[in-house]
Amino acid sequence: MSVTLHYFDGYGRAEGIRMILHGLGIEFTDNRYNQETFAAFSATGVSETSQVPCLEIDGKSLVESRAIERYLLVRGGVTTSGNYEGYVNDSTISFLDDVRLTMAKFIYVDNNIAGLVEWMKNELPWYLNKLSARLNEHNLFVNDKPQHADWAVFEFVYDVFLREKNAEKSKPLLEAHAPKLITFAENFKNNNAGLASYLATRPECEF
Ligand SMILES: N[C@@H](CCC(=O)N[C@@H](CS)C(=O)NCC(=O)O)C(=O)O
Known part of the structure; x- marks a missing residue:
């Protein structure tokens, strides 16, 4: 199963996601764009909103940083009672x-x-x-x-x-x-x- 994170070459809204991926031990490809390569990624339609962060995981393409963080934590067994x-x-x-x-x-x-x-x-x-x-x-x-x-x-x-x-x-x-x-x-x-x-x-x- 391949996992790919798409974001700019910075911390911004993706760093919390990167930390959680590493913290949970999930291997992933960290695609870091500049303005030019972002435009090419954005045009592919992989991101529903054309924005980043976008995480490809479990056969899905996820957007919205806080929702992606929550998805990963729940997937990793972090429960909220x-x-x-x-x-x-x-x-x-x-x-x-x-x-x-x-x-x-x-x-x-x-x-x-x-x-x-x-x-x-x-x-x-x-x-x-x-x-x-x-x-x-x-x-x-x-x-x-x-x-x-x-x-x-x-x-x-x-x-x-x-x-x-x-x-x-x-x-x-x-x-x-x-x-x-x-x-x-x-x-x-x-x-x-x-x-x-x-x-x-x-x-x-x-x-
Ligand atoms: N609410 C979204 C905001 C996403 C967002 O604004 N992403 C910016 C980068 S931090 C972006 O993709 N900018 C390029 C664009 O909108 O074309 C989230 O938290 O993920």
Whole structure:
């Protein structure tokens, strides 16, 4: 069975999917496009929306990053029991995606990195604080084993604040406002060998 991920040569909306694929030990082809090769892929019709990320798996072609993540986790046996756990997953991810969309607008729409830095200094701490307050006694977001919300928050915290490229300038923000998110991310990574080994060797990207 071949599995193929289609995305640009960046982290963006695909990195959570890549992390889950590696974390679950699913081998896949990681097709990374530039603008030109993306246009060719887009024209093939493989992606229902012509957008990426698009994942070919189980004889299907899936689109929408959060739905793809959920598909993979459920396929890998990550279960959510009951209505309230479903709510916690969805609510945490919606909250996080508000943050991600705001940050992406600074970068890709407004081309305003200075504005992003100011926003991160002045507004982001409130969001970090709220996220951190959701961590439970297991140092996770939903229950006692990683679920979708944990994967999504991990990808955000690791890529924005903790990876080597960003740690010097961004980790202090977490240390000051949400240190529990650092412990969460460290535990999360250390408890998943496939994820940890991917992070140690993956291609470095700006965003
Ligand atoms: N809601 C979708 C958004 C997908 C999306 O906007 N993808 C962008 C890349 S991040 C894309 O394909 N852009 C090229 C285009 O729309 O032609 C998701 O989360 O997957």
